[in-house]
Amino acid sequence: xxxxxxxxxxxxxxxxxxxxxxxxxxxxxxxxxxxxxxxxxxxxxxxxxxxxxxxxxxxxxxxxxxxxxxxxxxxxxxxxxxxxxxxxxxxxxxxxxxxxxxxxxxxxxxxxxxxxxxxxxxxxxxxxxxxxxxxxxxxxxxxxxxxxxxxxxxxxxx
Numbered sequence: 001x002x003x004x005x006x007x008x009x010x011x012x013x014x015x016x017x018x019x020x021x022x023x024x025x026x027x028x029x030x031x032x033x034x035x036x037x038x039x040x041x042x043x044x045x046x047x048x049x050x051x052x053x054x055x056x057x058x059x060x061x062x063x064x065x066x067x068x069x070x071x072x073x074x075x076x077x078x079x080x081x082x083x084x085x086x087x088x089x090x091x092x093x094x095x096x097x098x099x100x101x102x103x104x105x106x107x108x109x110x111x112x113x114x115x116x117x118x119x120x121x122x123x124x125x126x127x128x129x130x131x132x133x134x135x136x137x138x139x140x141x142x143x144x145x146x147x148x149x150x151x152x153x154x155x156x157x158x
Contacts, residue, residue: 025093026153036134043128057123071103072136
């Protein structure tokens with residue numbers, strides 16, 4: 001697939017997810033984890049296809065993925081969860097966006113350090129970074145939702 005087309009599709013998906021969460025949406029397990037799983041899968045697939053990765057590249061990628069999950073979980077802790085119509089709803093808040101800006105700064109610093117320490121520039125798939133970040137967020141929202149006792153929304157039928 002054309003890399004620009006893939007980037008455009010991923011950007012569109014991320015924009016739609018963020019807009020839906022700004023407005024507020026019911027939380028169901030399928031929707032919570034499908035986007036992170038797809039983006040992470042695409043990122044891993046692009047890594048598998050690379051033939052010039054070194055051990056240092058993989059170490060930095062794995063470390064960056066762990067950092068991404070942690071920063072996503074931190075962002076997930078700022079999301080407003082509420083009971084609406086007897087089911088769990090989520091909504092991004094101002095703190096969520098402040099956390100996102102801070103996370104982007106930390107990630108940028110990490111990436112600069114990784115390259116200065118020998119990681120190849122092309123060893124950092126953006127899809128993986130976005131996917132693991134959303135995965136961390138989803139894990140935190142899922143955990144908080146379960147702890148709240150509010151039932152998750154049923155999966156939508158299409």
